[in-house]
Amino acid sequence: MTYVVTDNCIACKYTDCVEVCPVDCFYEGENMLVIHPDECIDCGVCEPECPADAIRPDTEPDMEKWVEFNRKYSEEWPVIITKKDPLPEADEMDGKPGKMDLFSEAPGEGG
Secondary structure (H helix, E strand, C coil): CCEEECHHHCCCCCCHHHHHCCCCCEEEECCCEEECCCCCCCCCCCHHHCCCCCEEECCCCCCHHHHHHHHHHHCCCCECCCCCCCCCCHHHHCCCCCHHHHCCCCECCCC
């Protein structure tokens, strides 16, 4: 099992999860985070920390696409281990439908 970040992180990018991760398996894109599924140790401490409820276990239905999505971008983006401020529009964007249209493949700063 692994945990993955889903589309509700897009345009929010809360980083509360990064702070509690014991293995530093979060990677930062311009407007979301991902988890490297091969580095995640399945501890689950990140899931309740996400204010947007964007972190899910891969055992839930239809998570295969998110495992591959997280794998792809975790291999392209820099690791993030430090909590940062969420994106300015995070509160308004939390829970909005159609967020994949806003997704950016650009890497974040990491750190």
